[in-house]
Amino acid sequence: MISTKKLIKLARKWQKLAAIRQKRIMSTIFKGDDAEKCYVKGHFIVYTVDHKRFVLPLVYLNNNVVQALLELAEEFGLPTNGPLTVLCDTAFMEYVVTLISHNVNEDAERPLLTLIAGSHRASSS
Incomplete structure (x- = not known):
């Protein structure tokens, strides 16, 4: 049987190792202290x-709707020192992501592309 002192010593050792691993993991995920800079590979x-x-x-970059949103953002000026911002609201983007994740065909994408093109013409005139 292990004594209480040995159990406490082992527990402290494992806590230190866990803390070191957690710091190492967090430093690779977060660049600096800003949680907004969390990147996921791919x-x-x-x-x-x-x-x-x-x-x-990254596969979503092949989608016509995402390409249209990025082209629209590019035409109206992407921020040079800030995050990439697409010109739509959260509800629209969630709808786009839902459609892409359910592998809809191009016929379902056409109304979105028409809507994006219509908003582009309206804002450019």
Whole structure:
């Protein structure tokens, strides 16, 4: 049987090791102290106009709706020193993500593309 002193000593050792591992993991996830700079490999981060953050897989860049949103943002000026912001609100972006995640066909994307193109023409005139 292990004595109480040995159990306490082992517990402290494991707590220290766990703390060291946690610090190491957190330092690789967070660059600095800002939680907004959390990056996930194979993903990109976009913000909506109402400052909602979306972490999207890189595969979504192949989607026509995401490409249209990024082109629209590029045309109206992407921030040079800030986060990538698409010109839509949170509800619209959540709808886009839902459609992409359910692998909808191009026929379902057409109304969104028309809506994006319509908003582009309205804001440019």
